[in-house]
Amino acid sequence: MMKVLTIANQKGGVGKSTLAVHLAYAAHDAGLRVLLVDMDKQGSLSLTFSPTPTNTLLASSLFKEEPGEAEPLVVSEGLGLIRADNGLLAIDKAENQVIRHPSKALRAFANDYDVCFIDTPPLLGVRLMAALSAADFVLTPVSVGLYELAGVMDLMQTIHVVRTQGFNPRLKHIGILPIKINNRSSEERAGLESLRAKYGSAIMAETLPERAPVRKAIASRRPVWVSTKGEGHLKAAAEWLAACKAILAKIGFGQ
Secondary structure (H helix, E strand, O other), rough: OOEEEOOOOOOOOOOOHHHHHHHHHHHHHOOOEEEEEEOOOOHHHHHOOOOOOOOOOOHHHHHOOOOOOOOOEEEEEEEEEOOOOOOHHHHHHHOOOHHHHHHHHHHHHOOOOOOEEEEEEOOHHHHHHHHHHOOOEEEEEEOOOHHHHHHHHHHHHHHHHHOOOOOOOEEEEEEEEEEEEEEHHHHHHHHHHHHHHHHHHHHHOOOOOOOOOHHHHHHHOOOOOOOOOHHHHHEEEEEHHHHHHHHHHOOOOOO
């Protein structure tokens, strides 16, 4: 049965799509069949795996009562993608009853894939609520700053609503992942310590510092642990691979 992990933070620019990309590669490299769902209209996840539009199942169709017979795009064997599309713009204006539709639609692929990663928009709305309602697990990447930490608090409240208002009582928050951290900044180091003091064991042990090789890897449409060159690249590769393996283990894959 396919497990669904939603990557969410109600703040933009915290690396949700970059994390989704790397989780997809790590899971696929581990032999898992991976389905990606891009609910963010920016479409960064879609662009990484499918630069040109295709006549396949689109993310906005998941919100229909009957999404039709279209299938996810097959990126490669064992890797599927449900692309973002312009129809997502209208979804947040839709009635709340459509929130439950993606969960039902994704269950149609439960025997075709082992794990599904959902990338989400950085704002509270129907799409984010639907992504949380469809998920078994949710992960929160967060950078350290006043606005970013406020986004974490907002998301925690949203998760509480999803659990308690009948949308998805089984939803499990597997952790907060510090990402894009500037290790040279005393303010950010202090902010990270403050985050750990506030949320305790909810903060993952792994952290992902800001490193240029990660941006270059995404631009080349490959994970940072491929074609490593130089000490900084090797550090980034080790950090991201360790974080992805830890996340996969939290949802039942690996040690």
